[in-house]
Amino acid sequence: MHCLDKKNHLVSNDKLRMTQQRRVILEELRKENTHPTADQLYETVRKRLPHVSLGTIYRNLELLTTIGEIQTLEIAGSQKRYDGVAQQHYHVRCVYCGRIDDAPIAPLNRLEDKLYGTTVYTIMGHRLEFLGLCPECSQNEEAVRFAEHLLAHPNGPN
Amino acid sequence: MHCLDKKNHLVSNDKLRMTQQRRVILEELRKENTHPTADQLYETVRKRLPHVSLGTIYRNLELLTTIGEIQTLEIAGSQKRYDGVAQQHYHVRCVYCGRIDDAPIAPLNRLEDKLYGTTVYTIMGHRLEFLGLCPECSQNEEAVRFAEHLLAHPNGPN
DNA sequence: ATAACTGCAAAGGCTTTGCATGGAT
DNA sequence: ATCCATGCAAAGCCTTTGCAGTTAT
Numbered sequence: 483m484h485c486l487d488k489k490n491h492l493v494s495n496d497k498l499r500m501t502q503q504r505r506v507i508l509e510e511l512r513k514e515n516t517h518p519t520a521d522q523l524y525e526t527v528r529k530r531l532p533h534v535s536l537g538t539i540y541r542n543l544e545l546l547t548t549i550g551e552i553q554t555l556e557i558a559g560s561q562k563r564y565d566g567v568a569q570q571h572y573h574v575r576c577v578y579c580g581r582i583d584d585a586p587i588a589p590l591n592r593l594e595d596k597l598y599g600t601t602v603y604t605i606m607g608h609r610l611e612f613l614g615l616c617p618e619c620s621q622n623e624e625a626v627r628f629a630e631h632l633l634a635h636p637n638g639p640n
Numbered sequence: 641m642h643c644l645d646k647k648n649h650l651v652s653n654d655k656l657r658m659t660q661q662r663r664v665i666l667e668e669l670r671k672e673n674t675h676p677t678a679d680q681l682y683e684t685v686r687k688r689l690p691h692v693s694l695g696t697i698y699r700n701l702e703l704l705t706t707i708g709e710i711q712t713l714e715i716a717g718s719q720k721r722y723d724g725v726a727q728q729h730y731h732v733r734c735v736y737c738g739r740i741d742d743a744p745i746a747p748l749n750r751l752e753d754k755l756y757g758t759t760v761y762t763i764m765g766h767r768l769e770f771l772g773l774c775p776e777c778s779q780n781e782e783a784v785r786f787a788e789h790l791l792a793h794p795n796g797p798n
Numbered sequence: 799a800t801a802a803c804t805g806c807a808a809a810g811g812c813t814t815t816g817c818a819t820g821g822a823t
Numbered sequence: 824a825t826c827c828a829t830g831c832a833a834a835g836c837c838t839t840t841g842c843a844g845t846t847a848t
Binding site: 813816818 | 841
């Protein structure tokens with residue numbers, strides 16, 4: 483089987499070796515439900531493989547994404563985060579601390595229908611994320627104040 | 641009037657000066673419908689203000705966003721883009737070339753209702769972007785092949 | 799005089815890449 | 824032997840920041 487990577491290069495799935503590094507990275511990511519960044523995962527993996535390098539983490543996360551084992555969350559203006567669950571699902575992001583959780587609703591399969599006939603694009607899909615405050619930041623006065631200002635200018639950066 | 645910036649610092653709206661740089665940056669951005677990156681806008685502004693610096697572009701784009709004059713599109717895993725239209729609206733992004741256009745549909749105001757009672761977050765809003773191929777890339781064989789692979793693995797990075 | 803703003807260049811944060819080495823087939 | 828994968832460090836890219844000089848009030 484073959485895949486195309488981000489730069490449109492062919493990746494031959496069957497030539498991949500399940501190296502120890504690759505396996506541990508995948509295992510540790512699958513254990514998390516926190517959608518870690520590359521360096522967070524690096525710290526975790528380092529407990530099992532002390533000599534692993536950050537470059538290897540990045541290379542494998544990209545590869546695992548290309549072959550569809552995991553997904554890369556390229557989220558609005560922040561560090562990339564990685565998700566061990568490959569099936570499509572939405573996320574909720576805390577606008578104050580950046581925490582990301584799964585959004586417990588089913589994919590909206592017919593959203594792109596709304597665009598039929600209204601755009602010159604060939605529409606293939608959509609990306610949806612919910613914004614809000616996580617339970618911890620909901621307790622934090624400053625975070626609430628910040629979030630209220632965001633509500634006043636809902637289109638600013640988060 | 642006061643606003644909070646990204647780092648939760650107070651910005652006093654009434655102390656802002658409409659300098660020539662700030663005005664030209666805003667004017668040129670408002671002329672565009674291409675959602676330019678900072679450096680694209682820099683090139684445009686430089687035609688009128690040859691000595692302007694990229695730092696000034698970034699500083700003003702952030703400021704104008706904070707006071708709600710424009711919006712910063714912090715889009716999945718790419719350079720920031722800026723939009724002279726401050727009202728909420730969605731975008732369509734070409735997964736191959738990165739081009740971004742406005743999506744001609746009205747905001748879905750009741751989307752977050754679906755999350756009521758299902759999450760510990762205080763939900764405040766959502767972000768939605770459509771993915772597809774722009775008319776030019778729809779003609780490009782390689783782009784179409786790439787997009788088809790994305791469809792096979794709909795959760796990879798774009 | 800004060801405070802905001804600018805240009806310039808340097809620093810920063812995150813990610814990718816080159817290269818020599820190591821390991822599996 | 825070949826080719827993929829790794830560790831390390833350097834480079835890259837975009838963005839932010841420090842600072843000295845400038846401008847408006």
